[in-house]
Each structure stands twice: as structure tokens, then as C-alpha cells.
Amino acid sequence: MKKARPDENPLITVRRAAMNLLARREQSFAELQQKLTQKFPDLDRDGVIIPALERLQEENLQSDARFLESYVRHRMHAGMGPLRIDMELGQKGVNSNEARAAIYHEDNDWVVQCQEAMTKRFSESPPADMAEKQKRYRFLQQRGFDSEQIRQVLG
8 A cells, every 4th residue: 555755745645546436437435435545544633535536526626426427428328227337326425315416317218318328239120929028027137227127128
């Protein structure tokens, strides 16, 4: 584990590390806190990490809302459903109310996404028999679509 350079202000060290992580992709507050705590355990005990992250939030360099929008869009385009995305965001320490608001935003049509995921995997041909229909149902369920969305797609 890395330690802060002795000649550098700990806030600057944490800020630099956080900015490097944010330069790669949007990160949630909880994700950054976890990563920085692992990287700088001594600074976490000194109470440096959270104030540094709060400062990044104040400067709008870190935003959970921006992270949620980016993450939901990315996972949606990867063919994942709302239940799976919600679970993943919970594992990332995101507030569940904020996560659900982003997931069920009016612009997100989950039935259309469910249809696209099924078409990408099984083409547009209808299921040949009940076994094939069940196979598609399980596939979509594993992707995180709820039973109502799957029923609308499978007919």
C-alpha cells in the first residue's frame, strides 16, 4: 500500500489520486472513498479522505448524479435490465433511492431494452416451442429484466 509522500500535504495527495481515478471514468463517492482508503490507510485514520472528496463534490468534479447517469446508460447499452443494474449500484454503495430514480428515469424504456437484448441473443425469430420460450425467459431474467417486461417481450 502506498503512503503519502512526507513532503506533500495529505489533502493534495488524496486529491491527486482521486482526480486520477475520475479521469478514467465517473466514480461514486463511496467507490472513491473505498479505493482511496485501500490506497492510503494511514490518511483514512487521520480523517483526510472524506473532506478531500467532499471538496471535489463542492467543485462538481465528483458527482453521484453524473456517475449514476453514466453507469445506467453504459449497463443499459450492454443489455442489462433494471434489477441487475440496481443490484450492481447497491454493491457500489450508491443510495438506493437515487439509483432507482436514475434507473427508472422516464427516458429509459426497459421493455424496448428487453426486446433488444433478446433480439441480439436470439434473433427476431419467435420461440419454436415452450422449452425455447423458457430458455429466453431465463436469459432475460439473468440479465435483470423483471417478469412483466419479459412477458411483454415474449408475448
